[in-house]
Amino acid sequence: MTQTQSIQLTVNGEPVNASVPVRMNLVDFLRQELGLTGSHVGCEHGVCGACTIEVDGAPIRGCLMLAVQANGATVTTVEGLADTDRADALKAAFRDRNALQCGFCTPGMLTSALSYVESGGPADRTAIREHISGNYCRCTGYQAIVDAICDVIGKEAKS
Amino acid sequence: MKAPDFRYERPESLSAALALLADEANGAQPLAGGQSLMPMLNFRVAAPEMLVDLSGVAELRGISDSGDSIRIGAMTRYRDLAEWSDLEAKLPLVALALPHIAHHAIRNRGTIGGSISLADPAAEMPALMMALDAEITLTSADGERTVPASEFFLGFYETAREENELVTSVRVPAATSGQRSAFYELAPRHGDYAMAGVAMVADAASPITNLRAAFFGIAGQPIRLSVLEAALNGKAPDDEAAITVATAAFDEVDFIDDLKASAATRRHLAGVVLKRALAEL
Ligand SMILES: Cc1cc2nc3c(=O)[nH]c(=O)nc-3n(C[C@H](O)[C@H](O)[C@H](O)COP(=O)(O)OP(=O)(O)OC[C@H]3O[C@@H](n4cnc5c(N)ncnc54)[C@H](O)[C@@H]3O)c2cc1C
Ligand code: FES
Ligand code: FES
Numbered sequence: 001m002t003q004t005q006s007i008q009l010t011v012n013g014e015p016v017n018a019s020v021p022v023r024m025n026l027v028d029f030l031r032q033e034l035g036l037t038g039s040h041v042g043c044e045h046g047v048c049g050a051c052t053i054e055v056d057g058a059p060i061r062g063c064l065m066l067a068v069q070a071n072g073a074t075v076t077t078v079e080g081l082a083d084t085d086r087a088d089a090l091k092a093a094f095r096d097r098n099a100l101q102c103g104f105c106t107p108g109m110l111t112s113a114l115s116y117v118e119s120g121g122p123a124d125r126t127a128i129r130e131h132i133s134g135n136y137c138r139c140t141g142y143q144a145i146v147d148a149i150c151d152v153i154g155k156e157a158k159s
Numbered sequence: 160m161k162a163p164d165f166r167y168e169r170p171e172s173l174s175a176a177l178a179l180l181a182d183e184a185n186g187a188q189p190l191a192g193g194q195s196l197m198p199m200l201n202f203r204v205a206a207p208e209m210l211v212d213l214s215g216v217a218e219l220r221g222i223s224d225s226g227d228s229i230r231i232g233a234m235t236r237y238r239d240l241a242e243w244s245d246l247e248a249k250l251p252l253v254a255l256a257l258p259h260i261a262h263h264a265i266r267n268r269g270t271i272g273g274s275i276s277l278a279d280p281a282a283e284m285p286a287l288m289m290a291l292d293a294e295i296t297l298t299s300a301d302g303e304r305t306v307p308a309s310e311f312f313l314g315f316y317e318t319a320r321e322e323n324e325l326v327t328s329v330r331v332p333a334a335t336s337g338q339r340s341a342f343y344e345l346a347p348r349h350g351d352y353a354m355a356g357v358a359m360v361a362d363a364a365s366p367i368t369n370l371r372a373a374f375f376g377i378a379g380q381p382i383r384l385s386v387l388e389a390a391l392n393g394k395a396p397d398d399e400a401a402i403t404v405a406t407a408a409f410d411e412v413d414f415i416d417d418l419k420a421s422a423a424t425r426r427h428l429a430g431v432v433l434k435r436a437l438a439e440l
Contacts, residue, residue: 045197046198130349
């Protein structure tokens, strides 16, 4: 019999109470139980980064964490980023630079990029590429994504 | 795929975790950061009856500095190590290697204890433990024992740990004054597991003194080669003749031969990483 467990967490600023099967991973919980389909699921083994979300302020793989392990945690998905202005500059830069095509990688890519920008990372292409090395993009070739991140850092440095 | 079904326990003390592991009827497996175990579950190559999540065991987390050695709790994440303000001064080799271990999001959850227990042949942490002469503490419901890193890693995903034991901490000697460290790995992409890598420390760089070089990604477990180290001690790090003599020691290595790289390629790459690391020593 599948064991279930109740969890309480904060998702995009809202308190959530749920009972989850213990084998369910966090990104499936967000997508299937909460309808937050902005976080994507690609490989389910930690390689592609499409499921990258913020847990307690740090980007993690949503496919490599169980939903039960998020008990007590604060989770922010790409929908949550849209509720605030935290990622506005990055989103605008992604649009301006054509840093997305199909958009499958974009929610995870934005989450990774945001942690880089917010931690004060330099506009250094090698460092940016290292930081986003765990996020695959099959469309853009990364150049435009790195451009967009550099743009945001450049603007913040000036203002 | 999705993980198979299992029971889930999250004990809040070490003794409770050990009791769950001690009862064979539980079919229990520890869950640390899940950055290797979750993929294994999703691939269905692991199917434990019970997962014992160690994240609630406070005793397993944290770094304590006793001057000449550093004790690192098993559940200390790569991220916690990177954020420790004394890392560069006390464990410079670890500071050099950390950015090469997986990716940012994975380092936010992966733990040192998980990496050491898994003993992936291409993982960095086991090689660091070998180069630094670390000691690994194992604890079961019956008691505690300490195993030197050189006796802990036995082969492909094989260690001296018994199933009812947890890796609870590692003790790593702090860098002595003047000690040199170098690290070099070759991976298909940044953050991927290495095809060949080496982590080394020496008491002095020129001439090389008391070299300890642990290779990873080339054989079933991280290895130090005494013949190679002896050939380099007393020489300058750019002494081509000495490096040629040293790399003859690769004759004794049973190189991994797989889809990522053939044994011959790995042997060649082991020489490349050695030379590049020596240049940084
Ligand atoms: C895309 C990707 C890339 C990666 N690249 C690298 C890389 O380049 N280098 C690298 O080293 N690693 C890499 N990893 C693996 C990562 O470093 C893991 O975090 C690490 O190997 C395991 O640590 P964990 O805490 O996540 O352990 P888990 O996945 O939770 O556990 C791993 C194994 O160890 C056992 N275990 C865990 N803790 C203990 C303990 N305290 N006592 C006894 N047994 C225990 C578990 O039962 C399990 O069998 C990568 C992972 C991914 C998904
Ligand atoms: S779906 Fe999680 S990393 Fe690919
Ligand atoms: S935009 Fe298509 S995968 Fe990145």
